[in-house]
Amino acid sequence: MSVKHGLLALLERGPMYGYQLRAAFDSATGGTWPLNIGQVYTTLSRLERDDLVAALPENDGQRPYEITAHGRDELAKWFTTPVQRGDRPRDEVAIKLALAITTPGVDVAKVVMTQRTSTMRTLQEYTRLKTQPGDLPWLLVLDAMIFQAEAELRWLDHCEASLVRYEPAPGPTSVPAATDVEVPR
Numbered sequence: 001m002s003v004k005h006g007l008l009a010l011l012e013r014g015p016m017y018g019y020q021l022r023a024a025f026d027s028a029t030g031g032t033w034p035l036n037i038g039q040v041y042t043t044l045s046r047l048e049r050d051d052l053v054a055a056l057p058e059n060d061g062q063r064p065y066e067i068t069a070h071g072r073d074e075l076a077k078w079f080t081t082p083v084q085r086g087d088r089p090r091d092e093v094a095i096k097l098a099l100a101i102t103t104p105g106v107d108v109a110k111v112v113m114t115q116r117t118s119t120m121r122t123l124q125e126y127t128r129l130k131t132q133p134g135d136l137p138w139l140l141v142l143d144a145m146i147f148q149a150e151a152e153l154r155w156l157d158h159c160e161a162s163l164v165r166y167e168p169a170p171g172p173t174s175v176p177a178a179t180d181v182e183v184p185r
Helices: 003-011 018-028 037-049 069-080 092-102 108-130 136-165
Strands: 053-055 065-067
Touching: 003 018, 003 037, 003 053, 003 065, 003 069, 018 037, 018 136, 037 053, 037 065, 065 069, 092 108, 092 136, 108 136
Parallel strands: none
Antiparallel strands: 053 065
16 A cells, blocks of 8 residues: 555545644554654655645644545545555565575575464464454454465465475576566456
């Protein structure tokens, strides 16, 4: 999710100033994606520059912002456009494991086990949080995090099984370039 679209969605609720937006973003995401106030104001400046929000007159030392018609159009477009897998940040765990396999002296099994332990602890914490009452938006974010952790554990199981069967090819490792791999869209 982009901060830009997150702030637009929050401003659709009504005018807010920076600290209100940060608190509302934190509440909506259950604190899983903390924003610093500088990031909020930088994004608001860009949104204002692009005519997606408008600054309102200052009130008690705070400058509230409101979404514009152009901002509503942008927000509607974002909500109706699916997020493509290729648009998401790269998976650092997958990259770390791929590099561990090809880096001399790295205990790959230990890398997998360390990640598995961390992911299991994270999953246990998410499961504990699931037993507490919460609003539907937070519960859906929490469900997504639980499913992602479960998927990562399954993938780590797969990696561990693959490592048992893995026999490195003699000589330099040949890995296809990202441009050589077709990604379905």
